[in-house]
Amino acid sequence: MKYYLLTLGCQMNLSDRDRVSKVLNDMGFQQTEHESEAQLMGILSCSVRQKAIDKVYSRISKWNKWKNKKNLITFVSGCILADDREKFLRLFDLVFPVSELNQFPDMLKQYGVVSPMVYYNEDLLQPIRSSETLPSELLEWKGMKEMNLHINEFWNIKPDYGSSFEAFVPIQNGCDKFCTFCAVPYTRGREVSRASTEILEEIENLILRDFKSITLLGQNVNSYGLDKKGEELTFPELLEQIGKIGERTGKDFWVYFTSPHPRDMTADVIDVISRYKCLAKQIHLPLQSGDDKVLIRMNRKHSVEKYKSIINKIKDKIPESTIFTDIIVGFTGETDAEFENTRKIMEEIKFNMAYIAMYSPRPGAASSRWADDVSLEEKKKRLHILSEVLRKNSLLYNKSLLKKKMKILVKGVDRKDGFLSAYNEGRIVCRFASDDQSLIGKFVEIEVIAASELSIEGKLC
Amino acid sequence: MGFNTNKVYKVHFLRQINESVFVIRFDRHGMNFIPGQHILIGLDEKSMREYSVYSAVQDDFLEVLVKAVPDGSVSKRLKMLDKGDMILVESAVGFFRIRHNELDKKYLFIASGTGISPFHSMVKSYPELNYLLLHGIPHIGESYDANEYEPGRLIRCTSKSDKGEFNGRVTQWLEENNVDDDLQVFLCGNSNMILDARDILLKKNFPAENINTEVYF
Numbered sequence: 001m002k003y004y005l006l007t008l009g010c011q012m013n014l015s016d017r018d019r020v021s022k023v024l025n026d027m028g029f030q031q032t033e034h035e036s037e038a039q040l041m042g043i044l045s046c047s048v049r050q051k052a053i054d055k056v057y058s059r060i061s062k063w064n065k066w067k068n069k070k071n072l073i074t075f076v077s078g079c080i081l082a083d084d085r086e087k088f089l090r091l092f093d094l095v096f097p098v099s100e101l102n103q104f105p106d107m108l109k110q111y112g113v114v115s116p117m118v119y120y121n122e123d124l125l126q127p128i129r130s131s132e133t134l135p136s137e138l139l140e141w142k143g144m145k146e147m148n149l150h151i152n153e154f155w156n157i158k159p160d161y162g163s164s165f166e167a168f169v170p171i172q173n174g175c176d177k178f179c180t181f182c183a184v185p186y187t188r189g190r191e192v193s194r195a196s197t198e199i200l201e202e203i204e205n206l207i208l209r210d211f212k213s214i215t216l217l218g219q220n221v222n223s224y225g226l227d228k229k230g231e232e233l234t235f236p237e238l239l240e241q242i243g244k245i246g247e248r249t250g251k252d253f254w255v256y257f258t259s260p261h262p263r264d265m266t267a268d269v270i271d272v273i274s275r276y277k278c279l280a281k282q283i284h285l286p287l288q289s290g291d292d293k294v295l296i297r298m299n300r301k302h303s304v305e306k307y308k309s310i311i312n313k314i315k316d317k318i319p320e321s322t323i324f325t326d327i328i329v330g331f332t333g334e335t336d337a338e339f340e341n342t343r344k345i346m347e348e349i350k351f352n353m354a355y356i357a358m359y360s361p362r363p364g365a366a367s368s369r370w371a372d373d374v375s376l377e378e379k380k381k382r383l384h385i386l387s388e389v390l391r392k393n394s395l396l397y398n399k400s401l402l403k404k405k406m407k408i409l410v411k412g413v414d415r416k417d418g419f420l421s422a423y424n425e426g427r428i429v430c431r432f433a434s435d436d437q438s439l440i441g442k443f444v445e446i447e448v449i450a451a452s453e454l455s456i457e458g459k460l461c
Numbered sequence: 462m463g464f465n466t467n468k469v470y471k472v473h474f475l476r477q478i479n480e481s482v483f484v485i486r487f488d489r490h491g492m493n494f495i496p497g498q499h500i501l502i503g504l505d506e507k508s509m510r511e512y513s514v515y516s517a518v519q520d521d522f523l524e525v526l527v528k529a530v531p532d533g534s535v536s537k538r539l540k541m542l543d544k545g546d547m548i549l550v551e552s553a554v555g556f557f558r559i560r561h562n563e564l565d566k567k568y569l570f571i572a573s574g575t576g577i578s579p580f581h582s583m584v585k586s587y588p589e590l591n592y593l594l595l596h597g598i599p600h601i602g603e604s605y606d607a608n609e610y611e612p613g614r615l616i617r618c619t620s621k622s623d624k625g626e627f628n629g630r631v632t633q634w635l636e637e638n639n640v641d642d643d644l645q646v647f648l649c650g651n652s653n654m655i656l657d658a659r660d661i662l663l664k665k666n667f668p669a670e671n672i673n674t675e676v677y678f
Contacts, residue, residue: 082506176554178499178511180676186509190554263556293656296674301556303669333652366511370678 003029004038008055009046011258012217013078015168016098017044018159020077023104025160035063039071040108044078044098047187050360053084060091073111077101079187081364099151099173155194165212165409165441171199171238172218176227177261179288180299180366181328181359184219193225196233200241207251212409212443215256222260222269236268243276252443254280254409254425259326261286262302265310274317281318282426285310286326290345291338294331299366304345311349322352322397322426327386330359330379332370339382346386350393352428353454356386391453398428398451405447405461408432410439422446429455470550472542473522478605481529482575483540484515487548489523494553496582497647497675500525501551508535513578513649513675514553517585523550526578526605557649557675559583564590569646571631571658573597576650576677577605584610597631597654600624630654635661642668649675 003024007017020042021031032038041063046052056076063074075094088095094107151173161167174189175182199216206214216238218224225232233241242255255278260269262285273279285307289295292303314321327342346354358379361368406424414421414431420439422430432446446458473486485502494500494514502525503509516524529540542548557579559568570580570592577596584590594615598604601624604617618634619625627634635658640646646662648655655674662672 082509086507178554190551292669293659296655296659297652297676299676305669 001029001040002032002038003040003042004032004035005042005044006035006055006059007044007078008052009044009048009079011168011215012170012173012219013044013046014162015159015170015217016078016101018161018168019101019154019157020044020098020104021162022157022160023101027105027108040073040075042075042077045076045080045084047079047081047084047183047362047364049357050362056084056088057091060088064091073108075104075107079184081183081187083363099154101157102150102153151192152194155198161206161211163441165210166215166411167206167211167213168215168217169199169202169206170194170217172221172224175219176223177220177263177301178299178366180297180370181288181331181362183362183364186364188219191220191223191227193227193232196225196238196241199238200245203242203255204245204249207245207249207253210251212253212441213256214253215258217258219259220261220264221257222264222266226264234268235264236266236272239269239272239276239279243272243279246276246278251278253278256280256282256284256427258284259286260284262300262307262310267313270310270313270317273321280425280427281321282324283314283318283321284324284326287342287345287349288326288328289331289334289338290327290342291334294334294338294342297333297367298328298331304341308345308349320426322428323349324353324427325349325351325355327354327356328359329356329382329386330374332359332361332367332372332374334359334374343385343389346389347393350397351390352394352397352426354386354390356383356390358383395451395453398453398456401428401448401456402451403448405445406458407443408446408458410442410444412440413437424456430458431455432458432460434460468550468552469547470523472544472546472548474544475540475542478526479602482526482603482605483529484524484526485539485542485548486516486522486524487550489521492523492550492552494518495558496586497558497579498553498555499557499579500553501549502539503535503549504538506549508538509549509551510535513555513557514582515578517582519586526575526581528575555675557647557673559587559590559645563645566591567641567644568592569640569644570594571597571635571646571648571654573631573650573654574603574677575605576654576675579649579675580647581606581609584614595627595631595634597650598625632657632661640665640667642666642671645671645673647673647675650677652676652678 007013043056045056066072074092076088076092077096077098172193174191175184176191178185203214222235224235224238287307288298288300290304361372408422408424408430410420410422412421418433418435419431420434424430445461447461448456448458450457470488476484499511499513501509501511512525515526527536527539529536564587572580580594592614595618597618599621601619607615616627617625618627618629618631620630648658655676659672
């Protein structure tokens with residue numbers, strides 16, 4: 001039997017996908033990239049943008065039509081708002097939170113599916129962690145919300161990484177920040193940190209298997225450990241331990257993390273990154289808006305000044321680092337003057353990359369009950385203006401790299417014939433002329449010979 | 462399977478404060494919270510809303526202050542609750558709170574409407590707190606539990622009548638009065654009030670880092 005899995009949204013969903021694949025592969029299912037070949041069809045959904053939810057409805061509508069002609073089982077998991085969940089229950093055969101993935105084989109069994117091979121691999125899961133057996137009141141005290149009651153079992157599933165050199169490692173799930181534009185606290189529940197012992201074990205295994213790029217994932221990755229009230233490492237302490245693994249093993253690899261929140265971006269985090277070679281000198285720090293009033297309406301709990309002071313500390317301590325960000329334009333009530341402040345800070349900070357989104361209300365998020373009062377036309381205009389600033393500054397930075405030699409990680413075949421695609425430690429996209437696909441997954445040295453907006457070109461040294 | 466993730470709490474009673482505003486008291490189940498934090502409550506998972514805790518940390522129950530708004534799908538249903546009814550509650554989070562090592566500082570609390578809720582919790586939880594509370598309301602009849610604050614610490618700023626301790630908006634009070642730099646200012650409620658009040662404070666060269674905000678709507 002074959003399965004098809006559609007993954008929408010962020011890196012967290014991509015990481016979840018690796019674990020869903022592991023469970024299905026261990027049951028004897030075979031993954032296919034062609035949905036017409038599959039008998040089991042699944043979606044890892046995303047609620048961050050309406051567009052993603054629309055895709056879920058469109059796809060299940062198609063699959064349900066196919067059911068008239070062949071036997072199919074459909075499932076959906078991932079980030080799902082309660083409202084959509086109720087509708088999905090009528091459209092999909094199985095709907096479950098990803099934290100209950102370990103129960104997926106039983107769900108399929110109850111559905112009458114006999115798996116082609118072992119059906120259920122008892123060794124798949126590690127013993128349930130002791131905290132899972134504690135009374136619910138104590139679990140609550142420990143910050144473990146019921147939505148994430150089974151998250152430890154989920155994390156214990158050893159993933160089938162989609163790559164042999166890049167891996168996502170979830171270290172935390174959920175969010176306590178309640179930004180008014182975001183529905184994550186309603187889809188993934190409150191922040192729960194994964195045990196550092198498990199994280200470090202997974203990372204060391206990846207390093208020993210010669211993985212080159214590891215990204216730590218969490219909705220608020222740098223508030224890692226805070227939910228455990230002193231009983232777990234903090235985020236900088238976790239990074240320090242990873243740095244020490246790098247030194248001990250002597251392996252060459254880069255560790256990234258996403259997404260941090262400015263509120264928890266302490267000097268300790270910046271300091272530890274500066275001290276360890278394996279901690280990549282690239283920081284993705286969402287700004288969302290360059291205006292304090294908009295930040296207040298967004299309930300971001302940081303000011304522009306605070307954000308700028310963090311960036312200054314990063315540039316002071318790690319001058320070679322690249323800075324990425326997220327920005328929303330056209331948030332409820334954003335005036336021309338408020339937007340102008342965002343444009344100014346874009347000019348000032350000169351981000352290497354910015355993921356700029358036009359605001360759209362997310363059902364369930366607090367701001368969805370407010371007027372979406374900036375016109376689509378105005379949002380497009382603001383998006384265009386910021387994109388131009390980004391391109392201009394990115395080009396300036398990339399030109400500064402000309403003639404420099406640098407290490408890059410080869411990622412795959414480039415769209416341009418005869419070229420391979422890669423990125424450097426700062427995650428600047430790079431390509432170079434080569435047909436040698438054996439280089440994919442390896443570090444190579446290049447000299448930068450051309451710079452363009454958002455990317456560079458090099459030649460092998 | 463497994464999606465009913467919120468805890469079910471029993472309602473003790475509803476206490477009507479005026480025609481549209483009421484307090485819901487319900488089980489606490491030992492929930493930890495810091496005064497100023499908010500919880501999610503609702504009647505089903507699709508209609509969870511954030512409400513600041515109104516009660517004190519010493520209380521063995523939880524309370525929230527709710528305004529039934531005409532178009533509010535959730536608040537109108539909450540108004541129908543009765544003793545013994547069950548509601549869904551998710552535990553407290555949030556950063557709108559007094560740091561434990563700063564309880565001896567002086568505080569200026571500024572609220573509009575039900576934005577007074579976190580301040581009620583702070584004041585009841587920390588009886589020694591040195592504070593002044595400005596409450597922006599249209600009429601005196603829309604003040605909530607005014608007798609629970611020490612005399613002289615609550616200034617009801619009434620914008621549509623002259624029966625409050627101050628006749629005018631909270632922003633007008635801020636313009637007309639000195640605000641010492643060593644105060645910690647906490648603003649909660651309507652975003653326009655919060656942003657206007659912040660502008661006035663900044664114009665007076667009040668330090669931005671001493672301003673804390675919680676936007677309700």
